Each structure stands twice: as C-alpha cells, then as structure tokens.
Amino acid sequence: MGKKLLLEKVHIEGIRHYDVYRREGGYRSVEKALKMQPNDIVEEVKKSGLRGRGGAGFPTGMKWSFLAKPDGVPRYLVCNADESEPGTFKDRYLMEFIPHILIEGMIVASFALGSNTSYIYIRGEYDWVTDILENAIAEAKQNGWLGKNIQGSGYDLEMYVQRGAGAYICGEETALLESLEGKRGNPRIKPPFPAVKGLWGCPTVVNNVETLAAVVPIINEGGEAYAQIGVGKSTGTKLISACGNINKPGIYEIDMTISVEEFIYSDEYCGGIPNGKKLKACIPGGSSVPILPANLLLTTAKGEKRLMNYESLSDGGFATGSMMGSGGFIVLDEDQCIVKHTYTLARFYRHESCGQCSPCREGTGWMEKILLSIESGKGKMSDIDLLWDIQRKIEGNTICPLGDAAAWPVAAAIRHFRDEFEWHVNNPEKCLTENFGLRHYADPVYVAGS
C-alpha cells in the first residue's frame, strides 16, 4: 500500500471543519512557513520535484521562480479549480471532503510568492463545493489564518472564491484570468505569460488545486522527503480519478511506482473489469490525452511494464505512448465502440471551443460531424484520412492548448484503432447494432502480487 499524503485523513469524521482539521495537525505548514524566508519555501518546493497536477506537469518550483517581482505592483496567486476535463474529478473530491488542505496550501504558496490577495476560481457546476470552500475560508479567517497580520507574522492575506459560468475553456489559465476579471473567457495570446502579466496586468501564478494542496506535506516534511516518494521525476503522490468499466471507480492516491496493470486489476485500486469482460483501451490522463489500446497501455513499445507516472505513461511519445495529464483514468472494456467514444469527445470539444481562433472553431465542429457520420454508418473511407488531416491542421496552430486537446484524441483513435473505423465504413448497417469488439488487442492476465 502506497503512502498517502493528501487523502490520509480524509475519512476522519468532521475533517471538513476547522476544529477537526486543526486537531489532526492542520495548518502546521503555515506556522512553519511563516517563520521561513519566502525564497526558501520556493527552494523547498523546487527540491520536492513537485510537478503541476493540472495536466501539463510543469515543475511547480520553477513556475514560482519565474514570477516577476517589480516594485509597487501586487502579485496574485490563483487556484485553478475549474476542473472540467471529462474523466477528471479529483479536485472536487479534495475540495469537498478536505477543503482546509487547499486553503492551507494556498496560504503557504501566497506567502512564498508575496501575494496578498489570492483567488480560487471554481467551475460553475461545483456550486455546493463553493459553499464548502467559503465556509472553510470563513473558519480559517475566524481562527486567524487569513486576514491582517496572520498569526502575528505581519503578513496579510485575503482569499476569495469566484465561480465560473461553466466553461471548459476557463480552465486554460489565461482564459481563467480573463473570466476572473469579469470578461469573456477567451484565452490570451502568449507571450506575455501570466508570470509577467497576469491578473489585471500583474504578475500571477496559476496552480491546480492538487498542486497547491501538495505544498502542505512538502513544507511539513521537507522537499527532500517528498522527493523520496515516487520514481525519477515523478515525485510525491498523485490523485487518480478512475472511471469507466472498472469494479471500483473513485479517487485513488498513488505513489507513482505502481504499474498500470496493478492499478486496474488489483483490489486495492480499480478492482478489475466488471462482468468478466476484457480490457480494450484506456485514456490514462483525462479525455484530451491519447487513448491507448490494452497492449500498449500495459507494456511500453520497448516491452517494459508501464507504470503510473509521468515518464512511463509518455514513453514512446504519441506514437506508442500517452500522457499522465490530469489523472482522469478512463477504462474501456471490449463492449465499447471507439468511434462512438471518439465522437463523444469531439462533440465535447466542439461545444467547449471558445471560437476565438479559426482552426479550433471550425475544425472541432467539422471533426464532430465526420465522426457522427462514420458512427451512424454514413461514412466514407476517405473520411478517415480527412479526419487525420483536419486534426493535423488544428494541432499546434491554435492560440491555446484546447486545439491540441481536441486533436489528440482523434489522432490517437485513428492511429491505434484504424481497423475499427474502416469496419464502420465497410459495415454501415452492422455498425448500428453491433460492436467491433476486440480483434487483436490481447488482454494480459493480472496475477496478484506479480
């Protein structure tokens, strides 16, 4: 059983509230941090090797050190709680059950960055979580962890929760800042990056909920101790939200040394595929990362066992690998149709595109229409190559990563499951009632303890 850092105390009754959270050792990291130099906190986070948990996996300490510090200009910390990636629901769980860990992490991070006003931008659909967070902030303030002169240190910090209006695009950091400023959530053209010109033109750091929560154990136990957990550049623990065709969907905190096979089949985690079905494919890191067929998911192209961490999941690049992403682990069994699945994702990205730049605005809708026609038995063989060409012309040519996020799932589905697309075209009637099923994606049998 792996070590737990974030969810260790999540099952304690009343941990959502300040009294219990404090009794269980909460806010120790703030006490410690306020006695440290802000730069030493940044160094500690650098030492920990913590990588952004929102999807891109950029080293957090590095991001913090890029923050511009001009005189007389306020700096801001913004927590990105606009968790909207299909298949990802780890941040909601964290905020819902142990909200004080986020607030604690944000106080430490704000102090390290010199921010006196910090924001939590939460997706509009999480309205009840907003209430939980606001209660927690009020509790923290009552107990002197927020407001003026925190714990007699002379440091002031105000924290606000801002609800979005329910747009996936507002999870992109610059669109989030636009929305937070009260404008239309269109991503900004970079450079300048938020570290130089962010919220209201001031230097800003935008971090994911889980990233900021992870600052708490890093400060409590030290960056080096945190870096001991995990393997290589995948340090610490990662929350995985597992869903799809598995026996035990839910949130799991893993230490990134376990194999994908163990994660899916062991009873400690997903508990295998229900009804004796076989594994067909999996999206390991949220809907926008490339889908992998079972054989490439469990073992890399080099024949090594694939592990649940940043390096191993992206081993082989996009040709034979995928990405850790945000940790939204979606499992598909043999009864699932890849074409329908890809269509569903394409529909999502078409719906969520902001419409600012042309490749994404027009391309996402086009891909959705082609996928729907293939799925409903009206596709042509040339449509498959056309889809490939469209995704290629969207990827890398857009303002923000939403274009890439829309292109990758389509590309990966064609790359690995082209035969299934061709079967749809060749069997326009059969594909309406039957599934392609498994052809050559063999399912290795997991043996407990292997």
Place this chain on the structure above:
Amino acid sequence: MEAEIKTIKVTIDNITIDVAPGTSILQAARMIGGDVTPPAMCYYSKLEGSGGKCRTCLVEVAAGSTADPRPMPKLVASCRTGVMDGMIVKNMTSEKVPDARAGVVEFLLLNHPLDCPICDQAGECHLQDLGYDHGKEGTRYQFARRTFKKEDIGPYIQLHMTRCILCYRCTYVADQITQKRVHGVVDRGDHAAISTYISKAIDNDFSGNMIDVCPVGALTDKTFRFKNRVWFTKPMDAHRNCQTPGCCGKATLWLRGDEVFRVTARKDEWGEVQSFDGKPGWICNTCRFETKQTSSWTIEGLTTISRHSVIGANKYKTLEMPKETVKQVMHGQEPKLLMDIHSVSGVNNPDIHLSEINGPAHSSDFKK
C-alpha cells in the same frame, strides 16, 4: 546629444532588415514588402490588441535569436510575436507554413457562404484574396453550412453574420474609437457571433469605421448596398472641412459619373486606414453616409490603389504594383510562371480603361 537608436536584425525569407526593438515579425515583413509578408485577416496595426486570432499569418521561426538560436517548436502568429536580434523567420520558404496556411484558409472558408456574386465586399475582400493566394480549389466539407438569424443593427450598417470570420476588429473599433461599445461576441465556439446584447442599434458617430475594418462582407454599407460593384466605381481622393471632433475629413469617394456611390476612409496597401499626422484617418458617419454630393467635397484626384486585389488588380489606372521580392527570396532565381491570368483572359483586359469612362460602364463600352 541624440540618443542612439538601437536596431535589431531579423531575417525573413533570406532577406535581412534592421528594425526597432518591439517590432512584430509581421511589421518587419511589411517593411520588406512583397510576397515575404504573411497575410493577416484579424491583425490591424491601428487597433490595439488585435491579432493572433485568425492564424493566417503563421510563420516558422527557424532561429529564435542570436543569443538563443533554437527554432521555435510551433508555428507562431507573426502579428503577435516580437522580433529578436538575429531571429530567422521563414514564411514562403518554409515547408510547414504553406500547408498550415492552406489549412487555415480551408477552416475560414468552411462555413463561409461564398456568396461573392451578391456580396458588396467582392473585389476588395481580404478573404477572396486569401482564398486565391493560399487556398485550394475545392472544399472537402460535405455538411450544411452554419447560418445565423438576421439581426438589424441600425440604419447604416448591414450585418451578415454568415460571412463573418470573427476577427474581432469591429469590437476593437467600438472599444477604441467610439464612445460606447454596444456590440460584441456572444455565444462561443462555432456559434460565436457578432451581435448586440438584447438587440439594439449601434448608434454613434464613428460606427461606420467598423465597415472599413471588416475584412469580409460581414459589415457593409447600407447606403451602398446592391448599388454597384466596387470595381465599376472610380475611387477619388477628396477632403472636406468636417466639424465632427475626431474625424479627419479625408476620404475616398467611389464615383460613377458624377454620382458619389460610396464614401470610405482612405486605405493603405495593407487594406488598413491610412494615417495622417501619425493618427489613423477614421471618418465620421456624417462624412460617410450623409455627404454624398461631389459639391460638398474638394476632389484631390484619382486614388492610387495599391492593395493587391484579385478582382481589382488591373481595373485601376493608377495601380501601384506590389513590390516583387520573389527573386531575392529565391537567391536570384526567377519563378516559373505557368500562366498569367491577366494576359490570357480577355475579360480581365478590356481595351478601354474604366477610369476613362465618364458615367456608368456598360457592356458595350468594353467592346469598343
């Protein structure tokens, strides 16, 4: 003592130029001119914050700078990327750019109605030019095109949302040169539309400039609507002593005979409003829509049409041909022309020059 003006060197398609720091790649390319310049549909140098959206100006940066000569991993929007000293940019010499640009053109035309035969913008439409220059001959789109509900935005301006490419230029005009913006982009994704919030007329003295900045036929002049094709009208530079604060009073009159069909701001070779004394020459609605008698204007002479336009190209006597840089780019090699459309087609080469026709041009005029 005069401060030393530092310049930095940037190489675009094998042509090196010295520019001031802070210049964008697109601006540097415009200084070189000719085919080196990437097309721009949304960028407008006189509107702050514009650009980056259409992605037609994508270029390849083969070397970031002398200090860091690594190439940039992705194509970049040249309108919003600043030059660095020693930067090497590839536009027409790039292997990736033409493909990506053709892709962008295809995306822009995907839901465009292609109603050029009935569109007032035809002949001076940037999307037409872009399509001819960088597009493919056919479409691969087999689905119904997107349509929008018609919206009335007032007595002077006709909004055709189906033709819009969402360049956002008109919203910047409203933000930056009118008192109050009452329109913007509503909805998102492929249904994002230019609209007024809770249908309302756009009513202020400078709203007409939205027509001039619109690269396509999405915003056209209601007082000129269906009256004539632009290439049958004769452009004349004229000015009047306009009393509206902020109006430069310098305009182009589009005449047929002695009748003024249309008044627009004066445009430069990039299709942008010309600057006078360092200020963009915006004109007010009174000049544009209400002053259509030649007697109200002091005519200066024929307008020099310099913007490369596919349809307008050989229609104007005072055409200033764009600077040709192909030879330089190709290291002295001459491009091999397969066919010059203007020399082959008689339709494009009438014996009589339109500028010389006094009054409306009829088909019989061309047979003389």
